[in-house]
Amino acid sequence: MKQKTVLSLEQALSLPSATLRFAQLGWRVIRIEATPSGRGLPGDPNRYIGKHIIEDGDDRRSYFMAPNVGKETISLNLKDEKGRAILHQIIRELDVDIFCCNTLPGRYEQMGIDYDTLSAIKPDLIWAGISAMGPEYPGVPGYDPAVQAMSGFMEVTGQEDGPPTLSGIPLIDLKAGDEVYAGVMLGLAERAETGRGKRIDISMLQAAASWLITTLPLLDFDCDTSEITRCGNEHRKFIPTNAYPTKDGFVYLAIGNDVQWERMTEIPKFASLANEVRKTNEGRHAERQSLYTDIGALTSHYSTDELVEDFMAATIPHARINDIPAVAKLPAIASKLTTTQLPDGRTIHMQPMAVDVDGAVTELNFPPRYGEQTAKVLSEAGYSAQDCTALQESGVIYCS
Numbered sequence: 001m002k003q004k005t006v007l008s009l010e011q012a013l014s015l016p017s018a019t020l021r022f023a024q025l026g027w028r029v030i031r032i033e034a035t036p037s038g039r040g041l042p043g044d045p046n047r048y049i050g051k052h053i054i055e056d057g058d059d060r061r062s063y064f065m066a067p068n069v070g071k072e073t074i075s076l077n078l079k080d081e082k083g084r085a086i087l088h089q090i091i092r093e094l095d096v097d098i099f100c101c102n103t104l105p106g107r108y109e110q111m112g113i114d115y116d117t118l119s120a121i122k123p124d125l126i127w128a129g130i131s132a133m134g135p136e137y138p139g140v141p142g143y144d145p146a147v148q149a150m151s152g153f154m155e156v157t158g159q160e161d162g163p164p165t166l167s168g169i170p171l172i173d174l175k176a177g178d179e180v181y182a183g184v185m186l187g188l189a190e191r192a193e194t195g196r197g198k199r200i201d202i203s204m205l206q207a208a209a210s211w212l213i214t215t216l217p218l219l220d221f222d223c224d225t226s227e228i229t230r231c232g233n234e235h236r237k238f239i240p241t242n243a244y245p246t247k248d249g250f251v252y253l254a255i256g257n258d259v260q261w262e263r264m265t266e267i268p269k270f271a272s273l274a275n276e277v278r279k280t281n282e283g284r285h286a287e288r289q290s291l292y293t294d295i296g297a298l299t300s301h302y303s304t305d306e307l308v309e310d311f312m313a314a315t316i317p318h319a320r321i322n323d324i325p326a327v328a329k330l331p332a333i334a335s336k337l338t339t340t341q342l343p344d345g346r347t348i349h350m351q352p353m354a355v356d357v358d359g360a361v362t363e364l365n366f367p368p369r370y371g372e373q374t375a376k377v378l379s380e381a382g383y384s385a386q387d388c389t390a391l392q393e394s395g396v397i398y399c400s
Helices: 013-025 064-067 083-094 116-119 142-148 171-193 204-209 217-220 258-265 268-273 282-284 286-299 304-313 324-329 376-380 385-393
Strands: 003-008 028-034 072-076 098-102 128-131 198-203 242-246 249-253 319-322 337-341 347-352
Touching: 003 013, 003 286, 013 028, 013 064, 013 098, 013 128, 028 258, 064 347, 072 083, 072 376, 083 116, 083 376, 098 142, 116 128, 142 171, 142 204, 171 198, 171 204, 198 204, 249 304, 249 376, 258 268, 258 282, 268 286, 282 286, 282 385, 304 319, 376 385
Parallel strands: 003 028, 003 098, 028 072, 098 128, 128 198
Antiparallel strands: 242 249, 249 319, 337 347
16 A cells, blocks of 8 residues: 655644644655744744753754654745745655645645645645634634634633633644544545545634533523533532542542442442432532532542542542653553654653554654755655755755
8 A cells, every 4th residue: 555645834733733643654744844034943933942852953842842753844935936836846746645734824825735726736635724713714823822712712711710721731733633634534535435635624713612512502501601611620510520639639530420429429438428419410419519518528538549449449430630740650551652762862752642553653753853854855856956956045945
């Protein structure tokens, strides 16, 4: 089977997270970055975020690393007609399967990356673009925190009496990336039947709003405001799901039905919580605040280990509230971590793949330097070393 080739005009996180998933499948991923403009640092701004992990001056810092392992990179000036011609020749000569971008839709045509232009070059091309609000809003920029605010995510996150709060991870960037991955897979399946390519437009806002499945539909039921705003660590519907203090930390308790509640109150430590009203979730909801207080008063007398042992024996859904170092050590995660190697040979452990896939690549090459594969890729597309020298001198490409 032919190795798939992905060409991606990408920066930041949303699209790099998607193309990382393609690299993990063993596909060839070539990322495109802009040539130096004289304004700011060249290439993807994320190259310069985080800790120096090789040496001062190297453009592969800690925040850039994980989403960009296993990829190649070239630098093209797509504002220049010659740069656009190079892009189009790469698509033809390298038989590119998938083109992705996460630039403003208003720039697609002027950069020569719009679907109509590229599909005329290669009719079976799968084309995917991420933007803040889709092509209907071509000039709207989008970053995860701003879209979290716009989509209501911040409104439903945080303590009930506190301010709107960002998620601890860039949920919407990653959601948009996953939608590219899913859309490309659907496009490839359709192409296998029809021989035709496909255009996929991902709106970060729409993708985020699709996750409002437990809140937005309630509007048509004249819901109380408390049902669609912040509620801290509790669950709005399943009581007494919440985080509770222990002698040495916290434990999260997730009661999803009346049978689980009954099993919990059969544990001697919690027998005093039982009453006739609390037998049903509706009754527990009526006594919600007093129940949270009663449970917290009990759990605070015991260690997290003791409570975990009780809940495990009673098959009560629960969890320690782990910090990130503890997550990395969980047996179910530690054996799944992906890795890369620094140039000095040190192994770096990274996040696991979302799903195990036979034949996947879990040891990925360290991210390339800015412009590292420009000359190599252009050579494959038919350009000579002399061509590359001339193109670099005229600012059309950059080779490191």
